[in-house]
Amino acid sequence: MIRLLKIEFKKVSNNKAFWILLGLYALILGTIFFGVQTIVNEIMVDAGKKAPIPVTKISLYEFPNIWHNLTYLAGYFKIILAIIVIIFITNEYSYRTIRQNIITGLSRWDFLLSKLLMVIVISIAATLFLFIIGIILGFTNTAEVKFSMMFENLVFVFTYFLETFAFLVFSLLLGILAKRSGITIGILFLYFYIIEKYINYKLPDNWGDFLPLRAIGKLIDIPNTSLMKIFGLNFREFVAVQDVIVVLAYSALFIYLMYLTLKKRDL
Amino acid sequence: MNTEILTIEHLSKHYGKLKAVDDLSLTIERGNIYGILGPNGSGKTTTLGIILDAINASKGSYKWFGNKPSKADRKRIGAILETPVFYPYLSGTKNLEIIADIKGASYSEIPDVLAMVDLTKRKHSKFKTYSLGMKQRLAIAAALIGSPEVLILDEPTNGLDPQGIAEIRNLIKKIAKEGITIVLASHLLDEVQKVCTHVAVLEKGKKLFAGRVDEVLSDSVLVEIAGPDMDKIEAVLSKSDLINKYSKEDQLFIIELNNGINSSHLNKFLLEQGVDVSHISNRKKSLEKYFLELLADTNDKTS
Numbered sequence: 001m002i003r004l005l006k007i008e009f010k011k012v013s014n015n016k017a018f019w020i021l022l023g024l025y026a027l028i029l030g031t032i033f034f035g036v037q038t039i040v041n042e043i044m045v046d047a048g049k050k051a052p053i054p055v056t057k058i059s060l061y062e063f064p065n066i067w068h069n070l071t072y073l074a075g076y077f078k079i080i081l082a083i084i085v086i087i088f089i090t091n092e093y094s095y096r097t098i099r100q101n102i103i104t105g106l107s108r109w110d111f112l113l114s115k116l117l118m119v120i121v122i123s124i125a126a127t128l129f130l131f132i133i134g135i136i137l138g139f140t141n142t143a144e145v146k147f148s149m150m151f152e153n154l155v156f157v158f159t160y161f162l163e164t165f166a167f168l169v170f171s172l173l174l175g176i177l178a179k180r181s182g183i184t185i186g187i188l189f190l191y192f193y194i195i196e197k198y199i200n201y202k203l204p205d206n207w208g209d210f211l212p213l214r215a216i217g218k219l220i221d222i223p224n225t226s227l228m229k230i231f232g233l234n235f236r237e238f239v240a241v242q243d244v245i246v247v248l249a250y251s252a253l254f255i256y257l258m259y260l261t262l263k264k265r266d267l
Numbered sequence: 268m269n270t271e272i273l274t275i276e277h278l279s280k281h282y283g284k285l286k287a288v289d290d291l292s293l294t295i296e297r298g299n300i301y302g303i304l305g306p307n308g309s310g311k312t313t314t315l316g317i318i319l320d321a322i323n324a325s326k327g328s329y330k331w332f333g334n335k336p337s338k339a340d341r342k343r344i345g346a347i348l349e350t351p352v353f354y355p356y357l358s359g360t361k362n363l364e365i366i367a368d369i370k371g372a373s374y375s376e377i378p379d380v381l382a383m384v385d386l387t388k389r390k391h392s393k394f395k396t397y398s399l400g401m402k403q404r405l406a407i408a409a410a411l412i413g414s415p416e417v418l419i420l421d422e423p424t425n426g427l428d429p430q431g432i433a434e435i436r437n438l439i440k441k442i443a444k445e446g447i448t449i450v451l452a453s454h455l456l457d458e459v460q461k462v463c464t465h466v467a468v469l470e471k472g473k474k475l476f477a478g479r480v481d482e483v484l485s486d487s488v489l490v491e492i493a494g495p496d497m498d499k500i501e502a503v504l505s506k507s508d509l510i511n512k513y514s515k516e517d518q519l520f521i522i523e524l525n526n527g528i529n530s531s532h533l534n535k536f537l538l539e540q541g542v543d544v545s546h547i548s549n550r551k552k553s554l555e556k557y558f559l560e561l562l563a564d565t566n567d568k569t570s
Contacts, residue, residue, distance in 0.1 A: 003368060003371075006368060007365055010357075010365050010368070013357075014356050014358075016356070095353075095354060097352055099321045099352065102319075103320070103341070104369045105371075110338070264323070267321040267322065
């Protein structure tokens with residue numbers, strides 16, 4: 001496993017696209033994390049002018065709610081990580097290095113495992129990035145920090161890891177099936193933003209909750225803020241076990257499909 | 268020690284109706300420089316792809332070192348297929364490090380193989396900046412990592428200038444002298460003649476012929492003979508002083524004649540001995556001619 005990871009790290013070490021996109025992800029997400037409160041409060045103030053009940057400024061950065069708020073926000077940007085993974089896997093096809101890797105002595109499972117390990121590393125990195133920013137923002141914005149508050153709601157951080165991992169596994173599967181980066185990214189956007197939403201619309205009741213990307217996105221629901229309460233909305237403030245099980249099942253299925261594809265297809 | 272490095276048995280690969288490899292059987296022994304000769308599209312690369320586990324066979328089987336295919340045995344083989352394949356944004360050294368990591372070989376081999384293919388000066392340049400000849404040489408260097416027992420080279424001189432071709436051929440001979448078994452796929456008769464000890468000729472995925480290069484492609488006359496009573500032919504042949512040696516292959520005797528003797532001498536002799544011969548032909552001539560015709564055909568189609 002260590003050997004496989006070492007090989008993958010060597011592959012990306014001098015790959016400019018990989019590091020630029022990763023840097024871009026950190027920059028965008030960092031800016032949004034630090035700036036979101038100001039933006040939301042401006043909207044709140046505007047909304048407050050017309051509201052029948054007075055609206056107070058809210059803090060998105062207070063422990064323990066910060067974990068729910070940040071992980072929910074970060075969920076919108078996992079698509080950037082997906083693009084990184086897609087470029088990373090489809091390069092192996094366009095350079096034909098996947099074939100050379102196998103010829104040189106990797107089994108097909110080794111090859112898949114090395115990519116999965118890389119997906120896990122990227123997911124851990126994204127989670128840690130969020131965690132560190134969360135700690136900084138939490139400490140600077142919570143009036144009285146108690147140690148227990150810091151770790152309350154940390155389940156959202158673990159769930160965010162699962163959300164990222166499952167989404168990247170799905171992207172990896174698309175990359176292995178389509179082999180070309182442009183086509184794969186196109187399929188991902190089309191499916192994510194249009195096709196699945198249409199299928200969900202057509203399906204009865206809650207059946208759509210079992211669609212793969214919807215299930216992944218549903219892991220962390222919209223956080224309740226006082227803004228939501230104005231509109232009488234109330235969202236789920238916990239992670240549902242059912243969602244976790246559905247997402248884990250999909251991840252296992254995707255990994256199995258990738259293995260089958262790699263095994264059956266000529267390189 | 269097991270002398271059979273590779274045994275291929277009844278291997279076939281179908282793409283729909285097209286038979287890229289058609290019931291191919293081969294045996295390659297330790298120390299052979301084995302040429303797989305055939306025009307473009309004759310199934311050379313597909314065959315190599317199958318025995319390297321990049322392509323799934325439709326039928327048939329193969330064994331490396333007498334074992335069923337495994338990744339452990341694949342690490343004893345150094346191979347390049349078609350064009351050299353590396354990560355373009357990585358240096359020569361980094362690319363070889365990846366190969367060494369996969370093979371479980373030590374990085375300490377890298378300077379040696381780079382020196383062997385004369386790439387030491389450019390080892391830190393990115394692969395995409397290499398010339399075609401340098402790419403081919405890096406591919407050979409990569410194949411040499413992990414001290415392989417077998418080296419598989421697919422058209423290693425493709426697209427090179429005459430000087431580059433000469434360099435690669437000398438390199439192959441140098442490697443062969445170290446006792447490494449080499450499998451060389453080529454569409455060049457001349458290349459196989461100059462480099463190889465054994466050859467199999469492929470056309471449309473079928474094996475036309477296999478044997479020693481000096482027997483198949485040399486100037487000495489080889490004669491094929493067949494008849495209804497093969498035992499009687501053998502009895503006569505074994506006593507004859509016209510022939511140097513003979514061997515039996517399928518339903519044919521392959522006869523190497525002594526100097527100054529040709530096939531009509533042999534035919535006359537056999538008739539005098541009362542042997543019924545249904546088939547007699549000069550093999551070497553016909554094969555070479557046939558192969559050149561094959562190549563001419565494919566050249567016509569591509570030009």
